[in-house]
Structures are given as C-alpha cells and as structure tokens.
Amino acid sequence: MAWAWNHKGGEISAPIVNGRYDFYGLWADSYTICFQEQNYVDLTCYGGGGFYDPPNVTVSEGEVLDGIDATVVRGGQILGEVHGAGDPQWQVRLLRRDPDTGDYGDELDSYTSAAFGFSAVAAGTYRLQVVDQTNANRAQYWDGAQFADGATDIVVTSGHTVDLGTITAQPWNIDMQRTGGSDRFAVSAAVSNERFPVIPASGVPVVYVADGLNFPDALSAGPAAIKDDGDILLVTPMAIPPPIAAELARLRPQRIVVVGGTASVNEAVLHQLDAYVTGASGKATRLAGVDRFAASRNVARSAFGTDGAPTVFIATGNNYPDALSAGPAAGSVSAPVILVDGLASHLDSATTALLHDLHTTSVDIVGGPASLSFGIQEDLEGIVGPSHVTVFGGSTRYDNAAQLGATFFRHTDLVYFAVGTNFADALSAAALAGHDRAPIDLVESNCVPASVEYWVRAQAAQSIRLIGGQVSLGSGVEAMTPCPA
Structure with a gap:
C-alpha cells in the first residue's frame, strides 16, 4: 500500500x-x-x-510526477504475552534505539489484554515496555527493569521473528504519603522539616523567604535554593506566621534572602528575620527589582552569576503554573528559572544581557505560545541557536508538568503532587523535590489529569508525596482517580 x-x-x-x-x-x-x-x-x-x-x-496544480520510487525493506516481528494481577489492559510500547544518539524513542504502541505482536518492525535495536492502564500492575520493561536504561535490548533482523515469551508484571503498590497543615504557612514549615529533618551543626546554608500570598517574586527562588542547598519558607507581607518563626529558629540559617520588594515583604519583616540569621553578617538580605521580571533576573544573577548557567529555563511571569513545574527540573541540572513577560513580542534587553553574562548555551522554554510569544522564542533561538532551544508546551499546565517529569526525571520512582490551581504548596516543595531529584506534578484538587496519570504509571513510581491538606488535594487524588476527559 x-x-x-x-x-x-x-x-x-x-x-x-x-x-x-x-x-x-x-x-x-x-x-x-x-x-x-x-x-x-x-x-x-x-x-x-x-x-x-x-x-x-x-x-503543482495539474502536474504529473513519475519516478517517485523507493525500495521497501522487509522487517521483522516481535511477539509475546503479558500477564498480571486483576483484569489488566496493557499498553505495550516499543522503543527504538537511535543509532546516532543511543537514545530510545517511542516507535509503536499496541493495546491488549494478553498476547501482543508487532509486525513490519524495521531491523534495529529496541526495548519494550508494558503499562497496565487499570493501574493494578507496575509498568516494567522486558525483562524486569523499571527504567529504560536498565532494560534488555531486543535485536530485530530483517524477516525474522523474536518471541519474548511470557512477561509477568508485578502488582503496583504505591506508597502514598501526605505533608499537610492547617494553612499554606503550616504546610511550608512541614515541608521544610522534611527537607532538613536534621540540622547541620552550623545551621542550614540559606533560607529563601517569599510572599506566600502572591506568586511572582518567589517563582525563581526554587532553583536558587536547590543550587545553594537551602530551603524556601513563606511569610505574609507584614508578618512572620508562627509556624514559620518556629521553623526558622530550628533551621538556624547562615543566610536569609528575602525575594521581592517591600510590597511583597515589608521592611519590618525583613528586620525581624535578622534575629534568625546565624552567619557573620547577622542580617537578612533582599533581592528585588522594579518589577517581578527584574527580581527574577536578580535572583538568577545572585545564585548563578559566579558559576554561570549553561542551561536556562524561561517561563512567563504573568502566571505561575509553568514556572512552578520548571523549578525542580531546572534544579536537577543546576539551572535558573528566569521570568519574562510572555505577552511581549520580543525578549527584553536585560534578559538578553543576563543570558550572555551567564554564558548560556541552551534554553528550555516552559509553556506554549499562549504563555510565551513566538517572538521571544525566535529571539532566544538567535542567542543560542534554534537547535539549542527546547519548548515544553503542552495543551495544559498539567501536560507541561508531565512533559518535564518525563524528560528530566526518567530515573526516579518518587513523585510529588501539588494542586495546580494555587501556587503556595508547590512553591514550598521546590527545594525538597530538588533535593530528592524528583518532579512536582500539578494535579486537580480531587483528580489526576490524564497526562500526569500516564507518566506516573509509565514511570512505575513507587512513592507519591502529596503536598497540602485535604482541601488542596482530596481523596480523589489519593485514589489516583482520573480527571474526566
């Protein structure tokens, strides 16, 4: 045909x-x-x-072309059966090895309850994964590996059949735990306690403090805290909530960095924070700017200016979901998240200068064209080259988070969930997730979006940590209930 x-x-x-x-x-x-x-x-x-x-x-119109020929190549077959607990419905994924890069990418899918077969398989090297769409069984590769990198190669030659026999999957038993609290500040303190269950003798290196009632200034703090092996805590513009004060006293931070201007955290709070600084300066410092974008650049320059940042994440500062998801991913490769005005037609000169100062050679854009204009993307391509700009632009905030997880956290069996319709819990969890080399997936308050559910299943996650109380993440999330299509 x-x-x-x-x-x-x-x-x-x-x-x-x-x-x-x-x-x-x-x-x-x-x-x-x-x-x-x-x-x-x-x-x-x-x-x-x-x-x-x-x-x-x-x-062309009216044109007749002849000689559009090719020589077809006889392929091979891969056959087998997969069994597991319950009444599974398997998605069988065949991943082909790129001979140039060595990476394994999706090639073919098959859906079955037991026996499967792939015909017309090009000669080459493959790995095969089975995912139970009913969630009863763990995803795994042939034969038995959890991650693609540890799986066994399947070599297909022209005209031959490879019979994999029977694959037996193991039941999927997720360890699901919650870190909650009576409000966002109690959650922030509880997450910090998990990040630093034991305090070093000299105190923690640094705590970044941000406004817990508004999002813009704090979005760049996550990767900075990850790089500095520090923590993030939330306050109000005019007070240090009691749970945060108690946690600061426990942490004994050598430095405290307030992110944002006086509208975010006023001078009185800044001076109150001095009492918790154990380092030689004895003073909390502030990183701010004329607007949220300048504050973001200043955080990036402060945390990454000395060592540079070969990779940078760019996200809109007009909303929070993309930058929230980007935080742990950026932290995993020691990169900053820099906020820009996604509605602008071009990249601003200050960000351009910062990228040059950081010696940036690749850029990851988080968010589709509705979040970040094509003009900004083109300007970034002009700085580092089109082949060095990657766009993570799913159709929803949940898709973006799942894409980042699949790309940057392919070897973790721990996943953090936070509600995607508010920023506070995910922001508090950024340093913890970065320390654990785990993603933060955004979910609905009482169900799990399809793209997130699929990635968690395909990852064969062993542990899910819910960040936030029952109001933020309800029983539907605990039960991994899929969101309606």
Missing part, C-alpha cells in the same frame, strides 16, 4: 499493483510519500524520510 500525507494532516492511500501505484486528484501541496506491504515490511518513505519528517514531494 502507498500512502501520501500532506502538511495539513490529510492522507490518501493507493494499492501497489505489480510494484506500481498511482495517486489521483492530489491538491497542489507538499507530501510525504511512504510505502508498506502488508505484513513484515517496514514503513519505507521516498527520499529516505520517515512519517514524522517534513513533506518532501511538492505537487
């Missing part, structure tokens, strides 16, 4: 008879032309391209 796909997503097929095919009535457009014989033949495309490559044949 011959197939043609245009750049608008349309497709047309035609039978191959005696080695010849014909497409009639094509619109003037560019097409990807591919060929596949039924059973055991790899999908082979004209020009050597694949299905996800750009279209490579252009047809």
